[in-house]
Amino acid sequence: KAGVTQTPRYLIKTRGQQVTLSCSPISGHRSVSWYQQTPGQGLQFLFEYFSETQRNKGNFPGRFSGRQFSNSRSEMNVSTLELGDSALYLCASSLASGQGAHEQYFGPGTRLTVT
Amino acid sequence: AQSVTQLGSHVSVSEGALVLLRCNYSSSVPPYLFWYVQYPNQGLQLLLKYTSAATLVKGINGFEAEFKKSETSFHLTKPSAHMSDAAEYFCAVSTNYGGSQGNLIFGKGTKLSVKP
Numbered sequence: 001k002a003g004v005t006q007t008p009r010y011l012i013k014t015r016g017q018q019v020t021l022s023c024s025p026i027s028g029h030r031s032v033s034w035y036q037q038t039p040g041q042g043l044q045f046l047f048e049y050f051s052e053t054q055r056n057k058g059n060f061p062g063r064f065s066g067r068q069f070s071n072s073r074s075e076m077n078v079s080t081l082e083l084g085d086s087a088l089y090l091c092a093s094s095l096a097s098g099q100g101a102h103e104q105y106f107g108p109g110t111r112l113t114v115t
Numbered sequence: 116a117q118s119v120t121q122l123g124s125h126v127s128v129s130e131g132a133l134v135l136l137r138c139n140y141s142s143s144v145p146p147y148l149f150w151y152v153q154y155p156n157q158g159l160q161l162l163l164k165y166t167s168a169a170t171l172v173k174g175i176n177g178f179e180a181e182f183k184k185s186e187t188s189f190h191l192t193k194p195s196a197h198m199s200d201a202a203e204y205f206c207a208v209s210t211n212y213g214g215s216q217g218n219l220i221f222g223k224g225t226k227l228s229v230k231p
Contacts, residue, residue: 004158033219043205043221056218090158092219103149104219106158 001026004093004107012113018079021110025072025093031055032074033104034066037088046089049074078112086114117142117208121222129230134178134193136225138206141187148189149207149219150180159205165189176200201229 005024013019025032033056034046045058049068066076072093078085088111092104122137140146147166151159163174170182180191189206206222 035219042223043207043219045218045220048218058218092159103161103164105161106151108156108158 004091004105006089006091006107006110008110009108010111010113012115013081014115015081015083017081018077019081019112020075020077021089021091021112023074023076023091023093023107025074025091026105029093029095029105030072031094031102032068032072033092033094034074034076035090035092036060037090037109038086043090046076081114083114085112087112117146117220119206119208119220119222121204121206121225123225124223125226125228127228127230128196130198131195134191134196134200134227136191136204136206136227138180138189138191138222139187140189140206140208142208146208148180148182149209150174150178150189150191151205151207151221153203153205153224155202162191162204196227196229198229198231201227203227 007022031050033048035043037043046060047054047066048056052068063079068074088109090106090109092106094102094104118141120139149164150162152162153159162178163172165172165182173179178193180189182189203224203226205224207219209219
């Protein structure tokens with residue numbers, strides 16, 4: 001089975017711009033979660049989508065948004081970029097049937113640099 | 116609320132020596148616990164997970180972890196370090212109440228160096 005894929009892998013944007021990142025989960029996985037990784041704050045949960053619905057959201061400003069499509073692919077969008085948004089954005093997918101501890105499988109991440 | 120504390124941001128061992136990476140958690144409900152590894156410029160790879168089935172959990176690449184409720188710990192060990200184990204290791208906790216599986220809470224990570 002193919003793993004989680006994320007595009008693009010690297011991105012350079014300017015302050016004030018917006019950006020869209022894409023994530024394709026493992027086939028059959030219906031849950032997609034997004035995380036931000038920075039040297040200072042570590043790994044922080046952004047949001048989770050399941051069957052096109054946001055089920056859980058972390059403590060990030062409204063500039064961060066996401067969505068999930070009927071094929072489980074997900075996108076996240078960051079508007080009005082700030083320097084502090086420079087980070088590795090990781091997507092993870094899981095079966096998430098609601099029972100048991102379903103492990104999350106991570107993609108390679110998108111490295112976003114804001115200048 | 117859940118939280119994870121990893122003691123030691125950097126750990127250095129010699130090749131062939133015991134690896135011990137410490138993780139303590141805080142959770143008001145029975146937790147699920149995970150260890151992930153991250154190699155440079157890559158995503159996270161699951162090493163092992165604790166789901167209450169057994170307190171000693173064996174994972175990939177010779178790693179194992181023991182859940183100790185009394186100490187609220189889930190330390191990761193490997194009897195003999197290999198050069199290829201050099202990476203950053205993350206302990207994470209989650210709960211599955213309400214069916215939401217997305218909220219992994221990570222520790223700050225421990226960077227493991229292996230000396231020849």
